[in-house]
Amino acid sequence: MSKVGEIKLLYKVQKVDLLTMVGEVLRRYHIIKNNMPVYRVNVFLDDVGRNSENTGKQYAYRLCKFFQFLEDKRGKSYKQVKKADVMRFIDSLLFGSESAFYLDKGRVTYGTARHYLTVIKEFYRFLEDEMNVESNIVFERIKSKNSKNSYLYGRIWDLDISTVLSKRVSRTKSSKEHIKWYTEEEKEAIKENFGTLRDKAIFLLTLQGMRIDEVLSLRIFDYDSENMEVSLYASKGKERGNVGSVVVIPMETAKTIDDYLFNERDQALNRLQEKNSEWEFPQELFINLRSGENLCKPVSYRNYLCILKNAAKSAGLNPARIRTHSGRSTKTMELLHYQITHPEDNLTDEHIRQLMRWSNANSITPYINYQDKKLAIESAKKIHNRIQGDLKDEQDKNNH
Structure with missing residues (x-):
């Protein structure tokens, strides 16, 4: 009643x-x-x-x-x-x-x-x-x-x-005050202002839709340089080490990772070996490069966030508006644009869900930029x- x-x-x-x-x-x-x-x-x-x-x-x-x-x-x-x-x-x-x-x-x-x-x-x-x-x-x-x-x-x-x-x-x-979607100009400006290849590589992987915890948890053997792929070791809502997801990366990202591995990472490992004869080979793909007690230890979220904000500041952006998740939001909008402009490729919501590793298609909602005039x-x-x-x-x- x-x-x-x-x-x-x-x-x-x-x-x-x-x-x-x-x-x-x-x-x-x-x-x-x-x-x-x-x-x-x-x-x-x-x-x-x-x-x-x-x-x-x-x-x-x-x-x-x-x-x-x-x-x-x-x-x-x-x-x-x-x-x-x-x-x-x-x-x-x-x-x-x-x-x-x-x-x-x-x-x-x-x-x-x-x-x-x-x-x-x-x-x-x-x-x-x-x-x-x-x-x-x-x-x-x-x-x-x-x-x-x-x-x-x-x-x-x-x-x-x-x-x-x-x-x-x-x-x-x-x-919310943070930048949720990068413009092409913002992406290029940030990329040019990282101090190391490692930091640029991490940023490029987030632009492929990877969550920051997925990037920082990657192990050295999760990266396949020949096929330009990374196999996820950890992901939201999945058992660590049993994710079963592969992300295909573009040439720029793969080349940046390769350059980091054969230059910065190898040099850090050599310094660690000189410092400690009983050193253990780090499994993590992205490690600290500076000499000191944290040399060759995994890059932490807090450390990378600080690096990202500094790069954005150098690029002329407000560091207070920068967050690590914006690369994932940007990738979502790129996929939506492609879905609209290339209907002949039949990119469906299910394809996008699988690419972004969501449990269901409704998870896309927070990532959509409703002010995007082009879309x-x-x-x-x-x-x-x-x-x-x-x-x-x-x-x-x-x-x-």
Whole structure:
């Protein structure tokens, strides 16, 4: 029995397993209203989730929250939405209020608010395009300041996200201050400012998506120079020494490791041998190079973090914003870009999951940069072109 004043939940997200003609099971995320599927919405979600299950999931939950807001606060369905409704939703999302005056900071980050707007814009672009085809209506694409109905949902999908958020950005929740994704310029600048080949090699391995503990735990025989591979000895959630994962590395990384081994590491071993005739050969791939009590001992996390911050500082970056995990986040975005721009290679979410060694594909969420304009633009183009192609194929079938 519902409590007094409790809002009845109308919309929710539901996992759906679709069976293809060849027997393949595809996971999709649909929206249902009062336990009934919302057809047009789910057609859109099926399309955005075609190559990326996680994208379909993210879009489903974003739209579900928006639709619920429309029902609860605006008393209308998604078909009746206007620009003002979207603005009030963003205000509610950021500040928990539809008021024009706010006393506190936002509850979500700029990136989260931006992604909500991106999802809403893409949905209404799809909706208008689909309705245009079905009704054979040609809508005017020139925006008119004097007409509230210059085209059906154009005033929504034509929203300038930056403009919408610019008046609110000072009140939004602050994002974490560290650099999460390196630009190409930042990567090159940091690489050029390491004092040793060892430190550069460690950095290059993190740019291949390796966690810092995976890098620092590597043993000398885990590195295969001929095949340019490293076999992991330790990894998150796995039994040490029984990881069973191999990372293929590029030529630059392999050459840097080779140069380190035959120069810096060998020299450190020679100094240790001269110092102690009963020395033990260190199994770790990356060892301390400076003479002293720590000579040839494994590089520690704290030691490398300090080195990385100093290199970033020398490169003109703020060392307070530097962390060891940013290489892994950067690699994830590179894979997502490749997935979008090279569909012919069929890089799926499952492939990315295996490459990044996650337990499930949902682990990708914290690594996505929702402010990445290139990814957003390419995703929107891909979705739009696919929808148009599918609708044209359907029309051709009907005409025949």
